[in-house]
Amino acid sequence: MRRFHYEELKNLRLPMTTVQLISKINEYKGKQDLYKKQSPQILNTLREVAVIQSTKASNSIEGIIITDKRLKAIMQNHNTEPLDRSEGEIAGYRDVLNTIHSSYDVIPINSNVLLQLHRDLYKFVSAEGGRWKQNDNYIKEKLPTGETYVRFVPTPAFQTPEAMNNLIEEYRERVNQQDVEPLILIAVFILDFLCIHPFDDGNGRMARLLTLLLLYKFGYEVGRYISLEKVIEESKETYYETLKRSSIGWHEGQNDIFSWTNYLLGTIVAAYKQLEERVGVVESRAGDKSARVEEFIDKKIGYFTKEDIRNACPDVSESTINRVLNKLKEEQKIASTGKGRNAKWKKLEG
Numbered sequence: 001m002r003r004f005h006y007e008e009l010k011n012l013r014l015p016m017t018t019v020q021l022i023s024k025i026n027e028y029k030g031k032q033d034l035y036k037k038q039s040p041q042i043l044n045t046l047r048e049v050a051v052i053q054s055t056k057a058s059n060s061i062e063g064i065i066i067t068d069k070r071l072k073a074i075m076q077n078h079n080t081e082p083l084d085r086s087e088g089e090i091a092g093y094r095d096v097l098n099t100i101h102s103s104y105d106v107i108p109i110n111s112n113v114l115l116q117l118h119r120d121l122y123k124f125v126s127a128e129g130g131r132w133k134q135n136d137n138y139i140k141e142k143l144p145t146g147e148t149y150v151r152f153v154p155t156p157a158f159q160t161p162e163a164m165n166n167l168i169e170e171y172r173e174r175v176n177q178q179d180v181e182p183l184i185l186i187a188v189f190i191l192d193f194l195c196i197h198p199f200d201d202g203n204g205r206m207a208r209l210l211t212l213l214l215l216y217k218f219g220y221e222v223g224r225y226i227s228l229e230k231v232i233e234e235s236k237e238t239y240y241e242t243l244k245r246s247s248i249g250w251h252e253g254q255n256d257i258f259s260w261t262n263y264l265l266g267t268i269v270a271a272y273k274q275l276e277e278r279v280g281v282v283e284s285r286a287g288d289k290s291a292r293v294e295e296f297i298d299k300k301i302g303y304f305t306k307e308d309i310r311n312a313c314p315d316v317s318e319s320t321i322n323r324v325l326n327k328l329k330e331e332q333k334i335a336s337t338g339k340g341r342n343a344k345w346k347k348l349e350g
Contacts, residue, residue, distance in 0.1 A: 001159045002251050004192060006170040009180045015258055021265035022183050025220065028272035032221055039279045045315045046225040046278060051075065051101070053227035053311075055093050058208050061233050064089055088124035096120050096209055101224060104216035109172060111164055114198075117209065121202055132160045133200045141244075152247050154197035163196050182218040183268075186211065187261040194243060195250045208232065211264070226271040226278075238263060278312055289316045293324040297334065303344040 014022075035043060052075050056066070064086045066074075073080045074091050082088040096117050100107065107113060119130025139152040155163045171189050174180045190207050197203050212223045222228070232239050246260035296312045297304065309321050325345065328334045337344045 001163060002155065002195075002253060004167050004170040005253075006174045006180065006185070006188070009174065009184060009188065012184065014181075014184070015262075017262055018184075018258060018265065021262060021269055022181060024269050025183060025265065025272065028222070028269070028276065029220055031276070032219075035275070035279050042279060042315060043225055046275070047101075049311065049314045050223070050225055050227045051094070051097060054097055054212075054223075054229040055090060056230075057227055057233040058205050058229035059086075059090055059093055061229070061236055061239075062204055066090055082124050085125050085127075089122070091124045092121040092129075093205060093209075095123070097212075100209060100213045100216065104213055107213060109175075109214075109217075110168055111161070114164070114168075114206070114210075118199055118202060118206055121205065121209075127201060129199075129202070132164065132198050133157045135200060137197050137200065139197065139247075151244060152195070152250075154195060160196060160198050164198050167192050167196065183220075183265060184261065186214045186218070187264045188257055189214065190264070191243070191246055191257060191260045192250075195247050215268070220268065222268060222271045222275055226274045228267060228271055231267050231270050231274075235263075235267070278314075289313065289320050290324050292316065293321055294328070297324075297328065297345075297347065300347070303337070303346050305342070305344055 052071065055075065056071055059066070066086055070083075070087060071090065074082065074087060075094055078091075078095075080091075082091050099117075099120070115130045115132070122129025134157060136157050137154055138150045139154065140148045141151040142148050167189070171185065174185055190211050193210065194203060194207050199206065208229050212228060215221075215223055242259045242263040246255055246257055249255040292313050293309055293316060296309060300308070306318075306321060306325075309316070310318075313321075325334065329336065332348055334345050334347055337346060
């Protein structure tokens with residue numbers, strides 16, 4: 001069985017790319033308190049949007065799809081009864097996400113807590129959550145021909161409880177010793193968690209929830225305001241490819257962690273950039289919501305949608321967005337390539 005020796009991470013030689021990503025993240029981290037002082041209202045709005053986006057995106061990665069109307073009903077009213085398994089899994093993710101957002105500082109990292117979080121993830125569906133996998137599982141990949149093959153064989157079911165205990169003990173020891181760069185420790189822990197694949201179902205969603213929890217514990221709060229899950233969904237192919245590369249040789253302890261590590265760190269940087277852009281736009285044009293929408297459109301390259309505008313300016317009403325779009329259309333500065341909710345817009349050359 002694969003054993004974990006996280007003390008070796010103390011002497012890990014980091015590639016320059018990794019060092020630069022860590023430095024950039026810590027630079028952004030230093031600005032968090034400033035954002036809280038200068039833009040508390042916009043951060044509250046961003047937080048509300050991020051919870052919805054995270055729930056939708058993390059489940060979408062696993063093929064769990066829901067209409068925006070039902071998603072809104074489930075997210076805004078906890079008494080809304082899920083109509084099927086997909087809605088039940090959405091509701092479960094919502095509740096675990098809210099637990100992490102509100103109580104991360106008092107959630108210990110141990111096997112019982114991970115099992116409890118998994119139990120809550122499945123509390124609205126018939127599948128049994130809150131226990132380690134009962135059967136061996138396999139990570140499969142589909143070829144262009146349509147055929148599937150086993151890409152990776154995770155830890156066998158009978159070894160999973162011991163493997164998880166060992167993994168958690170190694171992580172906790174390094175946290176106590178404070179002798180490993182936190183972002184490296186988080187990335188390696190999540191990679192090892194996914195390679196163990198400790199549950200019959202829900203491993204990807206649990207990994208993304210744990211990523212958020214661990215980042216919070218080390219003071220990285222970007223996931224509270226920008227959906228890390230949505231950033232991952234938008235780069236889903238790279239997400240799976242880096243996991244694939246970093247799992248080669250895992251059982252022998254000879255895998256290269258940096259493909260996955262740099263991807264995860266890049267995801268965090270991308271989220272912080274979005275946060276800075278959105279808070280920055282608000283600060284620069286705080287009193288004029290129409291001007292902020294125009295500023296977003298002016299800086300946008302390629303097609304954009306109303307949802308893009310809502311994400312960038314979450315405190316701006318639908319009527320204001322429509323008014324700006326109609327105004328710019330009449331001025332022949334933008335044009336629509338479709339109709340209805342899914343319409344795309346583009347800037348016209350002037």
